[in-house]
Amino acid sequence: xxxxxxxxxxxxxxxxxxxxxxxxxxxxxxxxxxxxxxxxxxxxxxxxxxxxxxxxxxxxxxxxxxxxxxxxxxxxxxxxxxxxxxxxxxxxxxxxxxxxxxxxxxxxxxxxxxxxxxxxxx
Amino acid sequence: xxxxxxxxxxxxxxxxxxxxxxxxxxxxxxxxxxxxxxxxxxxxxxxxxxxxxxxxxxxxxxxxxxxxxxxxxxxxxxxxxxxxxxxxxxxxxxxxxxxxxxxxxx
Numbered sequence: 001x002x003x004x005x006x007x008x009x010x011x012x013x014x015x016x017x018x019x020x021x022x023x024x025x026x027x028x029x030x031x032x033x034x035x036x037x038x039x040x041x042x043x044x045x046x047x048x049x050x051x052x053x054x055x056x057x058x059x060x061x062x063x064x065x066x067x068x069x070x071x072x073x074x075x076x077x078x079x080x081x082x083x084x085x086x087x088x089x090x091x092x093x094x095x096x097x098x099x100x101x102x103x104x105x106x107x108x109x110x111x112x113x114x115x116x117x118x119x120x121x122x
Numbered sequence: 123x124x125x126x127x128x129x130x131x132x133x134x135x136x137x138x139x140x141x142x143x144x145x146x147x148x149x150x151x152x153x154x155x156x157x158x159x160x161x162x163x164x165x166x167x168x169x170x171x172x173x174x175x176x177x178x179x180x181x182x183x184x185x186x187x188x189x190x191x192x193x194x195x196x197x198x199x200x201x202x203x204x205x206x207x208x209x210x211x212x213x214x215x216x217x218x219x220x221x222x223x224x225x226x227x228x
Contacts, residue, residue: 045208047218059216095164107212108155108170
């Protein structure tokens with residue numbers, strides 16, 4: 001059974017850093033591209049970052065570009081999100097998601113973790 | 123690409139037919155997915171490629187549309203369908219964008 005479990009969230013002061021982790025199990029992690037998505041309390045879903053199956057391609061939302069870094073360790077089945085220069089509006093539940101592509105090149109997020117809460121506050 | 127989802131909320135009864143609309147700011151050529159989210163839970167994929175039902179999702183859920191206009195239909199609302207629904211576009215990302223959500227309650 002495919003599973004994603006996030007960890008590393010917590011309360012952090014503005015301007016500080018935090019690293020989130022996402023542990024994958026039940027599937028061949030190295031075969032899949034991955035994303036981070038966040039959801040502020042009571043708000044909608046907000047895409048954060050993408051990484052290709054081998055880490056060669058990375059993309060970011062404009063709101064986090066230059067501050068967040070996505071990475072992966074395929075030998076450990078782990079996905080990471082290094083967050084720096086954190087701001088109060090980064091407060092959210094951060095979830096990792098697996099992306100699949102069908103035979104017609106349509107992508108979709110088929111597996112999501114439960115998320116880890118990051119609170120940026122002084 | 124902006125997604126405008128409507129309505130933002132709706133009240134319905136068990137057995138009702140429910141439709142949710144998602145309009146993109148440009149043609150997204152069917153690169154659209156729909157998700158259901160319940161409080162405290164991860165989103166669940168319902169539909170991808172605008173109209174393809176994800177494995178294991180009940181057939182009362184269906185998706186339609188093309189170009190910049192898409193619709194999620196629940197043909198007969200079940201008690202477990204009360205949740206928030208989001209559309210998502212994946213056309214030429216980045217960036218990926220989500221609609222603002224539609225809360226379906228009793």
